[in-house]
Amino acid sequence: MVSNGTRKERATATNNESAFIRQEDAPILPPPITSAGVAGWLNDNIFASMLDFSTLGAAVKSILMAIFTAFVAYIFFDQVYGLLDFAIFSAVWQDPEEQKRQVCWTIEQGGKLPNGWHGACWPYIIAKTKFILYGAYPNESLWRVNSTYLLGAILLVWVMIDRLPYRKLVGAVLLTIYPIFATVMLTGGGFGLSQFSVGVNTIIGLALISLGRAGKMGWITGPFLDLSKMAGVAGWFFIFFAAALVSVGVDFDLSKVDTRDWGGLLITLVVATTAIVVSLPLGILLALGRRSSLPVARTLSIIFIEFWRGVPLITVLFMASVMIPLFMPEGVNFDSLLRALIGVTLWQSAYMAEVIRGGLQAIDKGQYEGADAVGLSYWQSMRLIILPQALTRVLPGIVNTIISVFKDTSLVSIVGLFDLLGATQATIADAAWSTPVQASTGYLVVALIFFVFCFGMSRYSMYIERKLDRGH
Amino acid sequence: MVKTSVARDDNKKNSSDETVVVSMEHVNKWFGQFHVLRDINLRVVKGERIVVCGPSGSGKSTLIRCLNRLEKHQDGDINVHGIELNNDVKNIDEIRREVGMVFQHFNLFPHLSIIENCMLAPIWVRKTPRAEAEEIAMHFLTRVKIPEQALKYPGQLSGGQQQRVAIARALCMQPQLMLFDEPTSALDPEMIKEVLDTMVELAEDGMTMICVTHEMGFARKVADRVIFMDEGQIIEQNEPEAFFNNPQSDRTKLFLSQILGH
Ligand SMILES: Nc1ncnc2c1ncn2[C@@H]1O[C@H](COP(=O)(O)OP(=O)(O)OP(=O)(O)O)[C@@H](O)[C@H]1O
Numbered sequence: 190m191v192s193n194g195t196r197k198e199r200a201t202a203t204n205n206e207s208a209f210i211r212q213e214d215a216p217i218l219p220p221p222i223t224s225a226g227v228a229g230w231l232n233d234n235i236f237a238s239m240l241d242f243s244t245l246g247a248a249v250k251s252i253l254m255a256i257f258t259a260f261v262a263y264i265f266f267d268q269v270y271g272l273l274d275f276a277i278f279s280a281v282w283q284d285p286e287e288q289k290r291q292v293c294w295t296i297e298q299g300g301k302l303p304n305g306w307h308g309a310c311w312p313y314i315i316a317k318t319k320f321i322l323y324g325a326y327p328n329e330s331l332w333r334v335n336s337t338y339l340l341g342a343i344l345l346v347w348v349m350i351d352r353l354p355y356r357k358l359v360g361a362v363l364l365t366i367y368p369i370f371a372t373v374m375l376t377g378g379g380f381g382l383s384q385f386s387v388g389v390n391t392i393i394g395l396a397l398i399s400l401g402r403a404g405k406m407g408w409i410t411g412p413f414l415d416l417s418k419m420a421g422v423a424g425w426f427f428i429f430f431a432a433a434l435v436s437v438g439v440d441f442d443l444s445k446v447d448t449r450d451w452g453g454l455l456i457t458l459v460v461a462t463t464a465i466v467v468s469l470p471l472g473i474l475l476a477l478g479r480r481s482s483l484p485v486a487r488t489l490s491i492i493f494i495e496f497w498r499g500v501p502l503i504t505v506l507f508m509a510s511v512m513i514p515l516f517m518p519e520g521v522n523f524d525s526l527l528r529a530l531i532g533v534t535l536w537q538s539a540y541m542a543e544v545i546r547g548g549l550q551a552i553d554k555g556q557y558e559g560a561d562a563v564g565l566s567y568w569q570s571m572r573l574i575i576l577p578q579a580l581t582r583v584l585p586g587i588v589n590t591i592i593s594v595f596k597d598t599s600l601v602s603i604v605g606l607f608d609l610l611g612a613t614q615a616t617i618a619d620a621a622w623s624t625p626v627q628a629s630t631g632y633l634v635v636a637l638i639f640f641v642f643c644f645g646m647s648r649y650s651m652y653i654e655r656k657l658d659r660g661h
Numbered sequence: 662m663v664k665t666s667v668a669r670d671d672n673k674k675n676s677s678d679e680t681v682v683v684s685m686e687h688v689n690k691w692f693g694q695f696h697v698l699r700d701i702n703l704r705v706v707k708g709e710r711i712v713v714c715g716p717s718g719s720g721k722s723t724l725i726r727c728l729n730r731l732e733k734h735q736d737g738d739i740n741v742h743g744i745e746l747n748n749d750v751k752n753i754d755e756i757r758r759e760v761g762m763v764f765q766h767f768n769l770f771p772h773l774s775i776i777e778n779c780m781l782a783p784i785w786v787r788k789t790p791r792a793e794a795e796e797i798a799m800h801f802l803t804r805v806k807i808p809e810q811a812l813k814y815p816g817q818l819s820g821g822q823q824q825r826v827a828i829a830r831a832l833c834m835q836p837q838l839m840l841f842d843e844p845t846s847a848l849d850p851e852m853i854k855e856v857l858d859t860m861v862e863l864a865e866d867g868m869t870m871i872c873v874t875h876e877m878g879f880a881r882k883v884a885d886r887v888i889f890m891d892e893g894q895i896i897e898q899n900e901p902e903a904f905f906n907n908p909q910s911d912r913t914k915l916f917l918s919q920i921l922g923h
């Protein structure tokens with residue numbers, strides 16, 4: 190009976206296409222060899238597109254594909270080889286006889302290298318390393334720069350490695366104490382203690398903090414409650430500022446180094462990190478301000494953002510170096526590095542604000558409502574719900590602006606600061622090392638240093654993106 | 662749809678010490694020129710279960726969203742849990758602490774795990790210690806029958822599970838009143854039941870609830886009162902049996918025939 194029935198089913202299955210009942214499971218098989226391993230990858234990505242000769246059209250396409258692939262491969266390897274040849278195989282590495290420029294000269298030019306030689310002149314870079322990295326910073330004080338770098342790197346790596354303990358604390362140190370430490374170390378500090386300004390800042394700070402406390406105790410109500418909370422936060426900034434004033438005011442017996450002597454990578458890193466670190470919170474505040482329902486906050490944010498975005502960075506830098514002194518009282522000498530720092534930072538904040546605003550706009554209205562409905566306050570819902578999502582979404586955009594400001598710092602050379610590029614260019618003008626490959630070698634180094642930093646940031650952001658991915 | 666019939670403790674409504682949880686008096690609201698809520702009067706006492714129904718665009722969502730100030734009413738008085746709902750931020754915060762809300766699209770926080778979703782408000786709004794908040798969260802996740810999903814993220818859960826998490830999230834604040842805005846209408850049919858079952862259990866525990874829903878089976882079994890809205894007005898309200906079997910207004914009859922007719 191049963192087998193009869195089964196036979197019947199089979200019969201129906203063959204007769205009638207739309208009715209089908211599976212009798213046996215289909216076997217579970219390994220993937221075809223061509224799609225696994227190196228051979229599979231090569232086949233899938235390169236050869237598969239050129240092995241189809243079934244029709245005339247397909248054959249023509251395959252042949253064209255093969256030619257194109259060969260062409261691209263040729264260009265690629267030629268370029269890579271050219272670079273490696275210049276930087277490594279043909280390069281001059283040592284200058285044992287201290288010949289300086291002659292060590293990189295061909296016979297024709299009066300040196301010993303074969304005619305037609307083309308390679309990097311590393312002795313020149315070795316001789317100029319200090320200038321490229323630190324500018325005219327005094328040699329005997331370089332340890333201060335290096336220890337600042339070292340401490341910064343340790344703190345930064347600590348914050349970046351997920352498994353280490355106290356990451357929040359270290360992050361807080363990195364953003365508060367470290368900048369003061371760096372300022373003192375790099376400049377030498379000892380700007381003089383103005384008891385008046387320290388006192389004023391401390392008093393304002395304490396007053397604001399008490400106001401915040403009063404709000405917490407419930408002594409302030411209604412619309413002023415939010416203001417008192419903000420006052421509490423602002424108070425800590427004043428206290429911090431007073432502490433910073435004291436720290437840079439006290440004389441630690443370090444020799445003073447004028448910022449005019451700073452240069453090279455040091456300037457690039459100082460300008461870039463300041464701009465990046467300050468522009469992120471400032472950009473967040475501006476973006477929130479622009480979307481705020483308070484007309485004052487909204488208008489101010491819009492004016493700020495549109496003003497700074499409407500002006501090219503070069504103009505900002507020129508304005509900072511020419512116009513700020515005009516507004517300063519007679520005799521007050523505003524440091525030119527500080528001017529550039531402020532200019533780049535505010536300009537960058539405006540861009541950051543717009544990137545972040547893009548992220549805020551992408552957040553579903555339901556998220557705001559969900560946060561409101563469970564009773565979170567405005568700042569809580571921003572900090573806990575909206576910003577984490579908005580920032581994650583625009584992480585590529587944020588990193589993009591960060592990388593671009595890192596490179597834009599080169600523009601400070603037009604206001605007389607010798608950043609990495611400016612300092613290198615200055616060494617290229619040195620006749621003692623004048624060779625036909627001097628400029629190529631110098632720019633190669635600049636490009637390499639920029640690339641290492643920018644590529645590093647890019648990779649780190651990709652890691653963060655993967656880490657924050659919640660699979661939705 | 663809903664399996665159990667809820668024992669209605671009518672004494673709640675008639676008891677002498679009945680506490681008014683919601684009172685709306687002559688509430689009006691406009692969106693621009695459009696009059697969405699027209700002279701709404703509503704009293705809900707503790708333990709009452711209200712179902713609000715009505716055609717699309719009739720102002721049901723707007724009505725319940727006015728109760729926790731997701732929308733602002735322009736005229737009339739709203740009192741929730743004895744607190745007057747006005748522009749005072751403190752009052753609004755206090756009301757939101759006492760009112761839980763469940764949305765059509767769940768509105769879970771996708772960057773937080775399920776348990777973090779549930780712990781967030783107790784920790785930040787009620788200032789509950791972390792360990793205790795975790796305990797509360799697990800308690801309510803167990804109650805909506807998904808404790809095992811606690812460490813997952815909302816994106817990894819089915820719609821029905823997400824909605825149950827949303828209910829748990831609201832319950833973690835231990836609210837006096839729960840608002841539901843079409844909690845099942847974004848769900849596939851096979852998930853509607855699990856969410857409705859959760860809501861029925863909540864009703865059995867005596868939670869004061871206002872539900873906007875078209876699940877008439879749920880209304881019949883759980884509701885103390887069914888409210889029918891059209892064009893921003895409350896057209897008819899009655900006990901479910903009377904409401905469904907003997908509707909008075911023509912608009913109610915038309916509406917019922919449309920949703921029950923097929
Ligand atoms: N933010 C808003 N601005 C302007 N009009 C709105 C707004 N929100 C809702 N409306 C309008 O108000 C009316 C009532 O909306 P509401 O969402 O309360 O209806 P509803 O009864 O919940 O409908 P549905 O069953 O479709 O959810 C609708 O006509 C809608 O278009």
Ligand SMILES: [Mg+2]
Nearest residue numbers: 721722723843
């Ligand atoms: Mg609605």
